[in-house]
Amino acid sequence: MKAKFLCYLPYRVVTGLLIIMCLHSPGFSQAGKVGSLAYLKARNGIGGFTLGGVLTGEQEQSLAYLDGEGSKPDADSCITYEYHSEKPIELEGGLTASHICVRTYDHKVVNIYVFFNRDQGYKMLSKFLHWYGTFTAKPNDYQDVYMWESRTVKLLLSFHPDDEQGIAVYTSVPLTNTLNARNAKRLSQLLTSNQ
Known part of the structure; x- marks a missing residue:
């Protein structure tokens, strides 16, 4: 035994x-722990929008083309939609947005732009610090611009005293890399065809 x-x-x-x-x-x-970049990667978006994901039918019904441009794509072949509401849009954690724009490529979400009243800036910063930990970059010591960068998701938060609105921009790194590679290939083809 x-x-x-x-x-x-x-x-x-x-x-x-x-x-x-x-x-x-x-x-x-x-993995997914609040207060870390892993939480930013795990959440992968805000307000029900997911980076790299396809818009749901319900989301598409609530969106309109930005500035009435129709479905005309931008230089990156992306289409930007706007979600506008009569009242502030309730986000997670008690945050509110005045409106949200979503930029898509091949029906997948590349960027989520969250616009908010400037006076909400420090509340937004406080929530982001709680959710995603300390920012990874602060480009200018004299401006309220903060960045969180991971391998899959980037987040930029910016609010200035002179502006009425602040903005938080969520970006899909893999889709941005795909767009950059595609644009570099197109530029290379254009240069070689002109020679």
Whole structure:
């Protein structure tokens, strides 16, 4: 009986140690944890819009083409829609937006633009710090511009005293990379055809 117990002990100890190590590794334990960039990646959007996702039928019914441009794509072949409401749009965590714009490529969400009243700026910053942790960049010490950057999602928060509205821009990094590669290829083809 003792010999049998000793044979299984190393296996169980090693298995237990592996499980403990996995649970405490940064990649595993941070997945979706509030107060980290992993939470930004896990949420992957705001206000019911998901980066890289396709707009739902209900979302499409609530959106209109920006500035009445129709379905005319921009230089990146993206189409921008606007969600405008008579009253402020309720977001998660008690945040409100005056309106939201969504930029899509091939029916997938590339950017989510959240516009809010400037006086909500510090409340927005406080929520983002709580949700996503400390910002990864602050381009200018004298302006209220904050950035959170991960491998899959970027977030820019900007609100200035001179502006009526602030903006939070969520960006899909993989879709942006696809657009940049596509544009570089088109430029290269254009240059070689002109030679």
